[in-house]
Amino acid sequence: MSPKKTGKRSAKIQRTTRETDITLQLTIEGKGKGKISTGVPFLDHMLTLMTAHGFFDLTLGAKGDIEIDGHHTVEDVGMVLGEAFSKALGDRKGIKRYGTSVVPMDEALASVVIDFSNRPFLAYNVQFKRQSTGRFDVELVEEFFKAFVNKSGTTLHINLMYGKNTHHMIEAIYKAFGQALDEATIFDKRITGVRSTKGVL
Incomplete structure (x- = not known):
């Protein structure tokens, strides 16, 4: 079932493994407020930007094996965020489905x-000039989005057109991601059922 169009769409997800322990609360009809602590400061920064530009509210706490590296934490946060969007959107009836941001x-x-197609696919056309920004391994950006796509059932195309500063490049991606999420999840009164000529996603 889909949440009522007059109500707030939200989801709470708890995921615990031998590598990470994550609790996430998402409200799609929010104000762009984030309370985020993953143990990976650069990821916290990017998710805060994503939340602000997506106008949803996100409370996220994560503990992971960051003494090894940030891989498991970043990947699992992507998974939990994707699962939360899928759960909050329900059957996806009435939403615009597509979102684009530059x-x-x-x-x-x-x-x-x-x-929000229910067909997981990631096209990731991104090349960074450095392997890290601060202590953050930039390869983990792709791992985050792979995990999100697989759990949210979305088709996602990310293109970095150009840039020099690695931090700026990643920041542009996460801001655009937030804005695209906002557009895709908005209700459109012209849409009855799901936005598909097949009648199902």
């Missing part, structure tokens, strides 16, 4: 296009 961050420009 965002600059100084010299960097990124494009994100999302489709």
